[in-house]
Amino acid sequence: MGFQTVKFYQTGTFTVGNRLLAPDERSVQADENRSNSINSGHRACQGCGEALGARYAIDAAMAESNGQLIAANATGCLEVFSTPYPESSWQLPWIHSLFGNAPAVATGIAAAMKVKGRHEVRVVAQGGDGGTTDIGFGCLSGMFERNDDVLYICYDNEAYMNTGVQRSSATPPAARTATTMPVGSEPGNVFGQGKNVPEIAMAHNIPYVATATVADLRDLEYKVRKAMRLHGARYIQIFVPCPLGWGTASHDTIRMARLAKETGMFPVFEAEHGEVTGVVKIRHKVAIEEYLKPQKRFAHLFGKHAHPETIARLQAIADRNIRKYGLLDEGGNQDV
Amino acid sequence: MSKPFAITLKPGTSLANLTGTWRSERPVYLDRLPPCNNACPAGENIQGWLFHAESGDYEQAWRVLTESNPMPAVMGRVCYHPCENSCNRAQLDSAVGINSVERFLGDEAIKLGWKFAAPATTSGKKVLVVGAGPSGLSAAYHLARLGHQVEIQEAGPLSGGMMRFGIPKYRLPREVLDAEVQRILDLGVTLKLNTKVARIEQSMKEGNFDAAFLAVGAHIGKRTFIPAGDATKIVDAVSVLRSMEGEDKPMLGRRVVIYGGGNTAIDVARTAKRLGATEAIIVYRRTRDKMPAHDFEVEEALQEGVMIKWLSTIKQAGEGEITVEKMQLDDKGYPQPTGEYETLAADSVVLALGQDVDLSLLEGVPGLELKDGTVQVSSNMMTGHPGIFAGGDMVPSERTVTVAIGHGKKAARNIDAWLRGTVHQAEAKHELAEFQNLNTWYYSDAHQTVRPMLDIIRRQTSFDEVQGGLDETNALFEARRCLSCGNCFECDNCYGVCPDNAVIKLGPGKRFEFKYDYCKGCGLCVAECPCGAIKMVAEET
Ligand SMILES: Cc1cc2nc3c(=O)[nH]c(=O)nc-3n(C[C@H](O)[C@H](O)[C@H](O)COP(=O)(O)OP(=O)(O)OC[C@H]3O[C@@H](n4cnc5c(N)ncnc54)[C@H](O)[C@@H]3O)c2cc1C
Ligand SMILES: Cc1ncc(C[n+]2csc(CCOP(=O)(O)OP(=O)(O)O)c2C)c(N)n1
Ligand code: SF4
Ligand SMILES: [Mg+2]
Numbered sequence A: 001m002g003f004q005t006v007k008f009y010q011t012g013t014f015t016v017g018n019r020l021l022a023p024d025e026r027s028v029q030a031d032e033n034r035s036n037s038i039n040s041g042h043r044a045c046q047g048c049g050e051a052l053g054a055r056y057a058i059d060a061a062m063a064e065s066n067g068q069l070i071a072a073n074a075t076g077c078l079e080v081f082s083t084p085y086p087e088s089s090w091q092l093p094w095i096h097s098l099f100g101n102a103p104a105v106a107t108g109i110a111a112a113m114k115v116k117g118r119h120e121v122r123v124v125a126q127g128g129d130g131g132t133t134d135i136g137f138g139c140l141s142g143m144f145e146r147n148d149d150v151l152y153i154c155y156d157n158e159a160y161m162n163t164g165v166q167r168s169s170a171t172p173p174a175a176r177t178a179t180t181m182p183v184g185s186e187p188g189n190v191f192g193q194g195k196n197v198p199e200i201a202m203a204h205n206i207p208y209v210a211t212a213t214v215a216d217l218r219d220l221e222y223k224v225r226k227a228m229r230l231h232g233a234r235y236i237q238i239f240v241p242c243p244l245g246w247g248t249a250s251h252d253t254i255r256m257a258r259l260a261k262e263t264g265m266f267p268v269f270e271a272e273h274g275e276v277t278g279v280v281k282i283r284h285k286v287a288i289e290e291y292l293k294p295q296k297r298f299a300h301l302f303g304k305h306a307h308p309e310t311i312a313r314l315q316a317i318a319d320r321n322i323r324k325y326g327l328l329d330e331g332g333n334q335d336v
Numbered sequence B: 001m002s003k004p005f006a007i008t009l010k011p012g013t014s015l016a017n018l019t020g021t022w023r024s025e026r027p028v029y030l031d032r033l034p035p036c037n038n039a040c041p042a043g044e045n046i047q048g049w050l051f052h053a054e055s056g057d058y059e060q061a062w063r064v065l066t067e068s069n070p071m072p073a074v075m076g077r078v079c080y081h082p083c084e085n086s087c088n089r090a091q092l093d094s095a096v097g098i099n100s101v102e103r104f105l106g107d108e109a110i111k112l113g114w115k116f117a118a119p120a121t122t123s124g125k126k127v128l129v130v131g132a133g134p135s136g137l138s139a140a141y142h143l144a145r146l147g148h149q150v151e152i153q154e155a156g157p158l159s160g161g162m163m164r165f166g167i168p169k170y171r172l173p174r175e176v177l178d179a180e181v182q183r184i185l186d187l188g189v190t191l192k193l194n195t196k197v198a199r200i201e202q203s204m205k206e207g208n209f210d211a212a213f214l215a216v217g218a219h220i221g222k223r224t225f226i227p228a229g230d231a232t233k234i235v236d237a238v239s240v241l242r243s244m245e246g247e248d249k250p251m252l253g254r255r256v257v258i259y260g261g262g263n264t265a266i267d268v269a270r271t272a273k274r275l276g277a278t279e280a281i282i283v284y285r286r287t288r289d290k291m292p293a294h295d296f297e298v299e300e301a302l303q304e305g306v307m308i309k310w311l312s313t314i315k316q317a318g319e320g321e322i323t324v325e326k327m328q329l330d331d332k333g334y335p336q337p338t339g340e341y342e343t344l345a346a347d348s349v350v351l352a353l354g355q356d357v358d359l360s361l362l363e364g365v366p367g368l369e370l371k372d373g374t375v376q377v378s379s380n381m382m383t384g385h386p387g388i389f390a391g392g393d394m395v396p397s398e399r400t401v402t403v404a405i406g407h408g409k410k411a412a413r414n415i416d417a418w419l420r421g422t423v424h425q426a427e428a429k430h431e432l433a434e435f436q437n438l439n440t441w442y443y444s445d446a447h448q449t450v451r452p453m454l455d456i457i458r459r460q461t462s463f464d465e466v467q468g469g470l471d472e473t474n475a476l477f478e479a480r481r482c483l484s485c486g487n488c489f490e491c492d493n494c495y496g497v498c499p500d501n502a503v504i505k506l507g508p509g510k511r512f513e514f515k516y517d518y519c520k521g522c523g524l525c526v527a528e529c530p531c532g533a534i535k536m537v538a539e540e541t
Helices: A049-064 A077-082 A102-115 A129-135 A137-145 A197-203 A217-229 A250-263 A288-292 A296-301 A308-325 B035-039 B046-054 B058-066 B072-078 B082-086 B098-112 B134-145 B174-185 B200-206 B237-243 B263-274 B295-303 B401-419 B456-461 B472-479 B493-497 B524-528
Strands: A069-073 A094-096 A122-128 A151-156 A208-213 A234-239 A269-272 A275-279 B025-029 B126-130 B149-153 B190-192 B211-214 B233-236 B255-259 B279-283 B307-309 B312-318 B321-329 B335-345 B348-351 B388-390 B503-505 B512-514 B534-538
Touching (some): A049 A069, A049 A077, A049 A122, A049 A151, A049 A217, A049 A234, A049 A250, A069 A077, A069 A102, A077 A122, A102 A122, A129 A137, A129 A151, A151 A217, A197 A208, A208 A250, A217 A234, A234 A250, A250 B524, B025 B512, B035 B082, B046 B058, B046 B098, B046 B472, B058 B072, B058 B098, B072 B098, B072 B401, B082 B098, B098 B174, B098 B472, B126 B134, B126 B200, B134 B149, B134 B174, B134 B401, B200 B211, B211 B401, B233 B237, B237 B263, B255 B263, B255 B335, B263 B295, B263 B348, B263 B456, B279 B312, B279 B335, B295 B307, B312 B335, B388 B401, B493 B524, B524 B534
Parallel strands (some): A069 A094, A208 A234, B126 B211, B149 B190, B211 B388, B233 B348, B255 B279, B255 B348, B279 B307
Antiparallel strands (some): A208 A269, A269 A275, B503 B512
């Protein structure tokens, strides 16, 4: 079962903290002494979802591993904005090698720790969607297949953001990127291509696969902490809106993530050994337009030369997710 | 330097990079004025006391509440709660049951014997309060807490004014009223009963008072001419209700007609029912939506079997019956006679047509301005005569217990300033916390708790209290429905959602602070603050 929401304490577990909850029911992020794994002064854009998601995830992993954690990082925004030589924002041992080899580097660290008998030391690998679903994919699949003791975290902002918003295999259909221009009869990214890496990870029958968003901290922390209590290959994909690449306001990052989940566009679930064991239900269902409209990458679908049929196809994708994962409760609303 | 695990070389830190310079707008914390507070005639800090109730600290909640209003148990029963009508939560599911939580706190205080803190200082000044109704009692309470010596002179045999001699027991049990009055007197306030002030200036001189607050209410029942035979009993509503407090209950007969459409008419009709009337009929010249009485009161009266004849006026009263004329509303909504008549059986007619103020105690006082039978006061509650202040039903305003209590508080603060030769400066109002300022995603969905009602048979036959209170669990639940509009309730959202760790959490009760050296001005904290307690302001360029 997924993270249990606390039913009624004013804001319950919707907010980051809640003074009405017992201390052990509070989030890692609410702690005055959280590790702040990526510290202030990093060069991420205003309102960066990836910087936020990484702190949420790594702070939770640090809390679960008592600070005995090493991170291997793929090339990408997260690496570039956090660590321009000689500065770094990271507050844990952290290594960057290449764009495509982070899973292999992490595997090597885990093996070394095992040999040295340092069983308490845990390893995470992390990268963007490009680094994960495209260029690092071979290493990742190998890491899964060998069931190496690594938690791999993919920060999914749906394109190669660091080099200027190129399409990746995680870019959604119809979204405009620098390499999928809004021209022709079917503008933006194509339909029917791309990869669903959480499902591919499940197909490796690894102990744990989950998705999460920066809009639901408590669920995200629950999943990272749970993954850290398990051993073997684990995969979490975190949905992290990118104001620059999506053309959204910097203050809308969390709202966009919430809408992606509430529309069904990004299904939030967890799976153990290849089987879905929990989904986070939609709380207040919204139509896909509400999610698309604030994003400039979908602007060509609206306005004078609108593409209602494309919007309908995107809605159909969301509806399919809702059906497939059972994202709606009878009655549609999960709290009292 | 103690280095993190496995780090041997001191890394350069990104803290050297002050990203705050990127910013064109900065977030700032602020307290916005919650709409409930804004609507409260007694100036209660509702969101403020709910905050303490939310954590189960009922005594602290009660203490914050009573900084404005000394009578929460009374208020939690008789207030028409304009706060709930403007509560932002109404736009989400239903308003917070502020009134029921207030009553719970008031009842807890009585049960557990909470007392007001004694005044810290004494000023050596003496203030006369005329009338022990809500306005006079409120003024006395606030003046006493400000260190002044207060004497209340009250014409009647008991305190409370219309709270005792108007509002029926089934809405306000007298033990509740007595307990809250006593707690005010325990502050050292002197109450002289059966002491009617005939001439205010004389009473002030005799008692060496430095200032006076008048709150004599409006007690003279308005009359209208109804041609009537000797046999018909015509009485006025306030007299009927007042005699309910005496030994001899009013004799109204089996068929009672009440004339008027205000709350008083409703109270008399419901009282008549309880006294055994088989028929209690309200005759009102307009329609239900035009009735000044509150809809919930009309509803409760109808449930108890009170009947209402809309669009009717009384033309004549004869032996055992009256003649009513049907009315019709004209284009402007005024009732006009139709010439159609009807007779109704009636043993008595009760006039509930409003009350006038007895201003005789003011005769000969220079400087006063009287208008429409009320005393004019300026914004500091002072009449045209220096040192004489007035409030409640005798000054022009809405006539409710809550307004009366608010007047008492405001007058006390101004009297205090006046006695010290200064002018009271009310704090500037903060900007309003509007629904658009909130991010309601973060609140759990939860509907208002319904208060229990007495069973209908007992409502028709006894003066037992009709509406019950909440118990501890549902009072806590109800308090926690508050959205804390415009005021930080320490949910940690800003501290959590900042991608730049630019928010410092200062610890319980101390809220948060921005690290402007690193805040890039993305505005996520503002967007994700549930209660609208942060806003963006442009950086000076
Ligand atoms: C039947 C009825 C029901 C009501 N129900 C509600 C309700 O549910 N909720 C609500 O908010 N409001 C209600 N009201 C209105 C509310 O009771 C009044 O607005 C409020 O009591 C006014 O307070 P006050 O202090 O100005 O005057 P009062 O409460 O009228 O008190 C004035 C006091 O001054 C005394 N006094 C008068 N003259 C002198 C004198 N010369 N010397 C000394 N003492 C004097 C009187 O004896 C009295 O005790 C109701 C009113 C009536 C009549
Ligand atoms: C082998 C190789 N190819 C290309 C690059 C250039 N490059 C650096 S970061 C990046 C994009 C990263 O995209 P993604 O992994 O999605 O991470 P994001 O920046 O979006 O967080 C690219 C193409 C590189 N560093 N190495
Ligand atoms: S939700 Fe709370 S603060 Fe907001 S108006 Fe209602 S009672 Fe007042
Ligand atoms: Mg990316």
